Amino acid sequence: xxxxxxxxxxxxxPLVKGPPLHKIVPYFRNRFGQMPYGSPDFExxxxxxxxxxxxxxxxxxxxxxxxxxxxxxxxxxxxxxSDDAATHKALETMYMGPKxxxxxxxxxxxxxxxxxxxxxMAVRNRLRIVEKEFxxxxxxxxKEREEVEVLSIAxxxxxxxxxxxxxxxxxxxxxxxLRMVDLNREALDDxxxxxxxxxxxxxxxxxxxxFLSFRRxxxxxxxxxxxxxxxxxxxxxxDHIISLLSxxxxxxxxKGMVLYSNIMPNDEQDFTHRIVGWPQMQYREAGQxxxxxxxxxxxxxxxxxxxxxxxIYNIVSAIxx
Numbered sequence: 651x652x653x654x655x656x657x658x659x660x661x662x663x664p665l666v667k668g669p670p671l672h673k674i675v676p677y678f679r680n681r682f683g684q685m686p687y688g689s690p691d692f693e694x695x696x697x698x699x700x701x702x703x704x705x706x707x708x709x710x711x712x713x714x715x716x717x718x719x720x721x722x723x724x725x726x727x728x729x730x731x732s733d734d735a736a737t738h739k740a741l742e743t744m745y746m747g748p749k750x751x752x753x754x755x756x757x758x759x760x761x762x763x764x765x766x767x768x769x770x771m772a773v774r775n776r777l778r779i780v781e782k783e784f785x786x787x788x789x790x791x792x793k794e795r796e797e798v799e800v801l802s803i804a805x806x807x808x809x810x811x812x813x814x815x816x817x818x819x820x821x822x823x824x825x826x827x828l829r830m831v832d833l834n835r836e837a838l839d840d841x842x843x844x845x846x847x848x849x850x851x852x853x854x855x856x857x858x859x860x861f862l863s864f865r866r867x868x869x870x871x872x873x874x875x876x877x878x879x880x881x882x883x884x885x886x887x888x889d890h891i892i893s894l895l896s897x898x899x900x901x902x903x904x905k906g907m908v909l910y911s912n913i914m915p916n917d918e919q920d921f922t923h924r925i926v927g928w929p930q931m932q933y934r935e936a937g938q939x940x941x942x943x944x945x946x947x948x949x950x951x952x953x954x955x956x957x958x959x960x961x962i963y964n965i966v967s968a969i970x971x
Contacts, residue, residue, distance in 0.1 A: 687747035696766040727760035738806030772962030780810040804882035805830035816848035895946035902970035
């Protein structure tokens with residue numbers, strides 16, 4: 651990688667957008683692995699190699715002024731991730747992969763980052779963990795209860811939950827009801843489209859509401875068996891998290907589970923914000939996440955931490971006693 655980084659350095663020109671992609675992409679193209687989108691397997695190392703990933707990140711950050719940001723955005727797919735930062739649309743591109751582009755180099759430029767940057771890989775790993783945790787919970791609960799209530803707060807597209815329901819329920823199966831709560835109209839619209847695509851739309855209800863006001867839109871006495879809050883806590887202060895988890899605990903059935911996540915400190919933080927253009931996040935260690943659940947009233951023995959394999963996220967489950 652040192653030779654290409656040296657070569658890339660030699661390619662630097664006065665152009666604001668940086669060196670042309672057709673001089674960078676060829677070095678990496680024979681290092682791409684299989685596309686990981688939709689695979690059940692965890693991603694544990696960048697296909698181009700960890701030294702190459704680290705060198706690429708450092709080089710992008712070393713470019714003067716905002717050249718790294720503009721260079722990143724030369725692919726339409728990466729520009730969309732940047733423009734839609736912190737939304738379900740950006741996550742969907744990382745979940746499902748880049749769309750074809752007229753310029754093949756720009757398409758492979760998008761693949762380079764979406765498939766090799768740890769933060770992007772970890773988003774897919776987080777999706778896999780949520781699916782595994784939810785499916786394991788449902789395997790037991792569907793046998794014990796005639797009806798199962800599932801609530802997704804700040805839901806986005808709720809892809810992980812919906813894909814599991816599609817596998818478990820099948821067409822027209824109504825034992826489970828999913829309620830998606832999100833303030834973003836586009837997120838709810840895209841959730842509706844995904845529910846139709848997976849043929850589970852009869853089991854899904856969509857509620858437009860702020861995450862702290864979800865209870866206002868539920869009937870009196872409503873309790874959920876499973877509540878998902880994935881992606882939201884990265885942007886919340888601790889007191890809001892404790893308030894939300896306290897409210898959630900009051901709406902869980904006995905043995906009901908809440909599943910939530912938070913991003914960890916990692917070596918790509920500067921890249922995520924300066925190059926990709928993602929808004930600032932609250933980076934937290936696992937102990938802090940356990941502490942939030944305890945302060946919200948969950949017993950320590952009911953709290954489990956599932957680390958994401960790359961060490962970018964922790965996923966926490968807490969069970970109502």
